[in-house]
Every structure is written in C-alpha cells, then in structure tokens.
Amino acid sequence: MPRGDGRAIAQNKKARHDYFIEETFEAGIVLQGTEIKSIRNGRINLKDSFARVNRHGEMYIHNMHISPYEQGNIYNHDPTRARKLLLHRKEIDKLIGQTQQKGYSIVPLKVYIKNGVAKVLIGLARGKKKYDKREALKQKQVKREMDRAIKDSLQK
Secondary structure (H helix, E strand, O other): OOOOOOEEEEEOHHHHHHEEEEEEEEEEEOOOOOHHHHHHOOOEEOOOOEEEEOOOOOEEEEOOEEOOOOOOOOOOOOOOOOEEEEOOHHHHHHHHHHHOOOOEEEEEEEEEEEOOEEEEEEEEEEEOOHHHHHHHHHHHHHHHHHHHHHHHHHHO
16 A cells, blocks of 8 residues: 655645545556646645546546646646546456445545656545544644643753
8 A cells, every 4th residue: 555655746635634534545647748847846736636437447536736837838738637547457446346335535635756757645535524623623732732842841
C-alpha cells in the first residue's frame, strides 16, 4: 500500500476533515501538453475534486483544477477536464466493490512528483458526520494545548 514518498505539490486538506480515509492507492495521471509544467510550478488545486469509475471500468478524476501554463500557446488544456487515472485492474475492481457500499467515495489526497512522473494519492473514504468533525476538532485542540504545555515546561 504505497503512501506517496515524493515531494507534495498539492494536498487536499479538507478531505481528512470531511472523511475517514480507510485505504490509500497511488495512481498515475494521464496528462496533456503543458499540464505537467503547470503541476511542477504548483498551479494545481484539489479542492472539491473526486474520482469515479466510468462504465468502461476506467478511473477518472473530476474537478481537479490545473491552471493553464503561462508560456503555453493556443493549444493549452481545459483546466478542469476529467483526467484518467492509471491503476491496476485489481485495484480498480476493489475500489468498485467498496464504493458500491453506501457512504464510500474516492477522493484525491495529494499530488506529487515521483521519479519525474506526476502521481496522485487517492483514498477510499467514508464520510464523517457533523459530530465526528466536532470530535476531531476537540482532539486537535487538546493535542495542541498539550504540546504547548510540554514546550513551555522544557523551556523553563
């Protein structure tokens, strides 16, 4: 189960707030023209993006915004087009089976460059309820206060 060791270009911070991430998968992205140059410049946004399997059994990522390359020409790409994800057949079949269950979806967690190739880390996610989000915020606040107290006691 790969975790994505490359340098993160973009992260979907809202995904971990809104979902419980059950499992992660590393996938390649099929890009056009100058999209890789825009990704390397950090001109990518994962907010509100999601992945879905089409009727042919291929995985696509939707609503991922890659800004057009500034030095590009008239053949620049559409910023929010659906982009194909490259996964093994067994991984796609597993994701199809899991997303058939109610409440599961596939969300991109981060985009990074690994060995010169753009990769996306996608997660099988189960939606959080409102009370789960509140509990997570409380836990985060308690941890922050504990870390601050430890830091203060070490400095004295």
